[in-house]
Amino acid sequence: MENLHHIVVVGGGAGGLELVTRLGNKLGRKGKARVTLVDAGLTHVWKPLLHEVASGSLDANANEINYRAHARKHHYEFQLGRMNGLDRDAKQLVISAFHDQDGAEVVPERRIRYDTLVIAVGSTANDFGTPGAQDHCLFLDSLSQARRFHNLMLNAFLRKNHEALQGQNHALNISIIGAGATGVELAAELRLASRELPVYGMNHLKPSDVSITVIEAADRILPALPARLSAAANRELEHQHINVLTGQPVSEVHSASIVMKDGTELPSEMTIWAAGIKAPAFLADLDGLEANRGNQLVVKQTLQATRDDSVFALGDCAACPQPDTDRPVPPRAQAAHQQADTLFKTLRNRITGGDAVPFVYNDHGSLINFSHYTTVGNLMGNLSGRSMYIEGKVARLFYVSLYRMHQVALHGPVRAGIIWLMDKISRAMQPRLKLH
Numbered sequence: 001m002e003n004l005h006h007i008v009v010v011g012g013g014a015g016g017l018e019l020v021t022r023l024g025n026k027l028g029r030k031g032k033a034r035v036t037l038v039d040a041g042l043t044h045v046w047k048p049l050l051h052e053v054a055s056g057s058l059d060a061n062a063n064e065i066n067y068r069a070h071a072r073k074h075h076y077e078f079q080l081g082r083m084n085g086l087d088r089d090a091k092q093l094v095i096s097a098f099h100d101q102d103g104a105e106v107v108p109e110r111r112i113r114y115d116t117l118v119i120a121v122g123s124t125a126n127d128f129g130t131p132g133a134q135d136h137c138l139f140l141d142s143l144s145q146a147r148r149f150h151n152l153m154l155n156a157f158l159r160k161n162h163e164a165l166q167g168q169n170h171a172l173n174i175s176i177i178g179a180g181a182t183g184v185e186l187a188a189e190l191r192l193a194s195r196e197l198p199v200y201g202m203n204h205l206k207p208s209d210v211s212i213t214v215i216e217a218a219d220r221i222l223p224a225l226p227a228r229l230s231a232a233a234n235r236e237l238e239h240q241h242i243n244v245l246t247g248q249p250v251s252e253v254h255s256a257s258i259v260m261k262d263g264t265e266l267p268s269e270m271t272i273w274a275a276g277i278k279a280p281a282f283l284a285d286l287d288g289l290e291a292n293r294g295n296q297l298v299v300k301q302t303l304q305a306t307r308d309d310s311v312f313a314l315g316d317c318a319a320c321p322q323p324d325t326d327r328p329v330p331p332r333a334q335a336a337h338q339q340a341d342t343l344f345k346t347l348r349n350r351i352t353g354g355d356a357v358p359f360v361y362n363d364h365g366s367l368i369n370f371s372h373y374t375t376v377g378n379l380m381g382n383l384s385g386r387s388m389y390i391e392g393k394v395a396r397l398f399y400v401s402l403y404r405m406h407q408v409a410l411h412g413p414v415r416a417g418i419i420w421l422m423d424k425i426s427r428a429m430q431p432r433l434k435l436h
Helices: 014-028 047-055 067-074 143-165 181-200 227-239 281-285 333-351 393-411 413-429
Strands: 006-010 034-039 077-080 083-087 092-095 105-107 110-113 116-119 172-177 210-216 243-246 250-253 257-260 265-267 270-273 308-313 365-370 374-379 388-391
Touching (some): 014 034, 014 067, 014 333, 047 143, 047 181, 047 393, 067 077, 083 281, 116 333, 143 172, 143 270, 172 181, 172 265, 181 210, 227 243, 227 388, 308 333, 365 393, 374 393, 388 393, 393 413
Parallel strands (some): 006 116, 034 077, 116 308, 172 270, 210 243
Antiparallel strands (some): 092 110, 365 374, 374 388
């Protein structure tokens, strides 16, 4: 194994785990390369589903993948730890010490040598330095944050239900800062929770007692998507009695309120920040690699770092150029999936001395899911050459298929089919919301 070309992938998100799975199946299993995944967590949950974990409409325990078990099945190695440095001359990445919940060191800081390094560490929330955001906002960057949000939400509903029973003021104000896909979909999931939880004993709290507000600094929600899709999403939010504030930048966040740029103060017992993303801070100064203002590693169209052909980056943490435009590839799950596919071909060629494959992004459209209520979206590349607007059950089918395609990439079609069947059985037997 020591003599094999060593490919190290840092980050087991959507793109990173799909890439390491294919590398393990095609190269690791046949002894053509040594493949290692490094991640700070033990399990993987598809990041576009974190808002469903937060609201309780998805049980993360039934949908997470254990890296160690997955590595054994797909012929790669797994190293638990967080990357915090790089030595390009020695071709080594530095992994910080791992500590248990009590702060005791389990594994000291260590180094892993690589021949090819792929950085796929995703992104974190960007609060743009807004005062009070870090102290008083909830974020949905990771599974642990989604689980924390879920527990806080259940406690907030329980507290307000008790206050209603006592005849006290029991209005619950929830604010979501940022009306991108995550913010809009989370709002719909929270509305579902406000209607479902009274069924399970919190019957003194009515859905009308829960005020949900989506706040967007741009002049419309979903500003990165087509205007027609934005308008349809806006109508659906209003139909679900969710307040929409556009053209309203947030200037400050307090523990129980939000201050807008014009001085207006809104009550908010729970505030979620979903307004922007940036790459992890450690990438900004990673042994001389070029990074942009959002901490993304600047890469060539082949996904190779501009200053080191042995280092690649994909997904949200990479700023990849595209032909005929000055805009990089957008930070979306479909982009990470496509990049993983292209990078697999490049790394397979790299083992045999072949050339790198340029990455060309194909936008297949966007889908916005409003929990169990409806789904709207647009699909690109239909026969007319234009985008096609879809909604309702057809759009929902396409939305669900995105996650199923991710499962097929990780498990193969047979196991993915079994997982789908088990999900159907579980949903028929379990409550619609996770209640603990």
